Amino acid sequence: MKGCGLASAVRTLTIFPFPGQESESPATTFYWFVPIGAFLGGLLYTVALLCQPLGAPLLSGALIIGLLAYFTRAFHLDGLCDMVDGFGGGWTKERKLEIMKDSHVGAFGVIALIITLFLKVAAVALLVERGGLITLVYVPLFSRFLVVAQAVCNPYARKEGGTAGRSVIEGRLRHVLVALGWVVGAFFFAPLVTVAAMAGVGVVVTLAIAWHARKQVGGVTGDILGATVELSETAMLVVGAILTPLLF
Numbered sequence: 001m002k003g004c005g006l007a008s009a010v011r012t013l014t015i016f017p018f019p020g021q022e023s024e025s026p027a028t029t030f031y032w033f034v035p036i037g038a039f040l041g042g043l044l045y046t047v048a049l050l051c052q053p054l055g056a057p058l059l060s061g062a063l064i065i066g067l068l069a070y071f072t073r074a075f076h077l078d079g080l081c082d083m084v085d086g087f088g089g090g091w092t093k094e095r096k097l098e099i100m101k102d103s104h105v106g107a108f109g110v111i112a113l114i115i116t117l118f119l120k121v122a123a124v125a126l127l128v129e130r131g132g133l134i135t136l137v138y139v140p141l142f143s144r145f146l147v148v149a150q151a152v153c154n155p156y157a158r159k160e161g162g163t164a165g166r167s168v169i170e171g172r173l174r175h176v177l178v179a180l181g182w183v184v185g186a187f188f189f190a191p192l193v194t195v196a197a198m199a200g201v202g203v204v205v206t207l208a209i210a211w212h213a214r215k216q217v218g219g220v221t222g223d224i225l226g227a228t229v230e231l232s233e234t235a236m237l238v239v240g241a242i243l244t245p246l247l248f
Contacts, residue, residue, distance in 0.1 A: 005029040009036055013144070015073050027170035030148045034182035037144030040071055041137035048124075048133045061125030065117060068140070079226020080116060081109030086216075086223070093217050097158060100223050116234050123237035132244030138195050139240065141186055143233045146206045148179040150220060150228045154210055157219035164222030194243050198236040205235045 005028030007020030012029055013036050023029060044064050051060035069077060082100045088108035090096030099106075105113075127133060151164070152171035187195065206228055213224045 004031070006032050009033060013037075013075070014040070014071055016071070025170050026167040027172070027175060029167065030151070030171060030175035031178050033144035033148050034141055034179050034186075037141040038137065038182075038186060040068065040140040043071065044068060044136040044140070045133055048128055048136055052128055052133070057125040057129040058121070060128045061121040061123070064124050064128075064136070065120045076226035076229040077113060077116070079223040080230040081105045081113050082223040083213075083221075083227040084112040085109040087212070093157075096217050097221070100217075100221060101162075116230055119234050120237055123234075123241040126241035127237070127244060130241070130244045132194070132240060134191060135194060135198065135237075135240040135244070138186065138190055138198065139233050139236045142183060142195075142199050142202055142236065143229045145179045145183050146202055146232050147225050147228050149176050150206055150210060151225055152176050154214065155219035157213070157217040157221050157224075162221060164220075164225055168220060168225075194240060197243055198239050201235045201239045202232040205232045 005023040005025075007018045008023040008026065009029035009032035010016060010018035011022075013033065044067070047064055047067060048060065051063060054060065082102075082105075085102075085106040085108045086096040086098075086100035089106060090099050124136070127135060148171075151168045152173065152175055154168070156162075156165050156168040158165060209224065209228050209231060210220070213220050217224075
């Protein structure tokens with residue numbers, strides 16, 4: 001498995017162990033982000049199916065989102081908190097990046113975390129109640145594509161490097177194209193109108209984060225990539241929950 005990036009991608013994006021050596025170039029993990037997102041989505045879909053007969057959609061939503069955070073080690077939620085703290089608490093680029101690197105979470109980050117989790121739980125509860133469970137497969141799948149595009153299409157903000165530095169610097173168009181190929185293949189099995197609408201809002205959110213990140217710190221960091229996953233997922237879940245009774 002050395003060099004293909006699969007083992008590194010699984011260990012980076014999930015809590016699950018996986019055999020194989022680490023990839024020589026961290027950017028090769030981008031090839032596998034979408035399949036891993038599909039795997040996570042499949043797990044959520046299975047849990048949602050098991051919870052549906054209970055008739056407790058809010059409880060089901062909390063369990064599903066809690067499991068997603070556990071399966072991913074709350075990796076992206078941590079990035080969201082750091083990004084919001086940095087953007088909200090710093091006056092200069094250097095200070096924003098310094099705050100984002102701090103392991104402590106401030107008030108801005110806590111507020112963003114609470115609102116994000118609340119929206120996710122409420123949206124998934126509606127999906128469970130309204131029978132739109134299949135969309136749960138596509139949200140993690142597409143958000144992982146968006147984070148690949150975000151990493152490849154933006155400069156890295158830290159001059160001194162960082163955890164995600166090599167991945168961003170070594171990311172190339174081929175990584176996006178392979179990730180896009182996975183997405184196109186998955187779309188053949190999707191409720192097209194709903195998933196297309198969800199994907200569209202995910203793209204808008206990702207572009208907004210990219211624009212804001214360039215304005216604030218001149219590019220992206222690992223925290224900003226994590227925030228891209230969380231905020232795009234939240235927006236897509238909300239749109240999916242709204243559209244489900246209209247299109248299913």
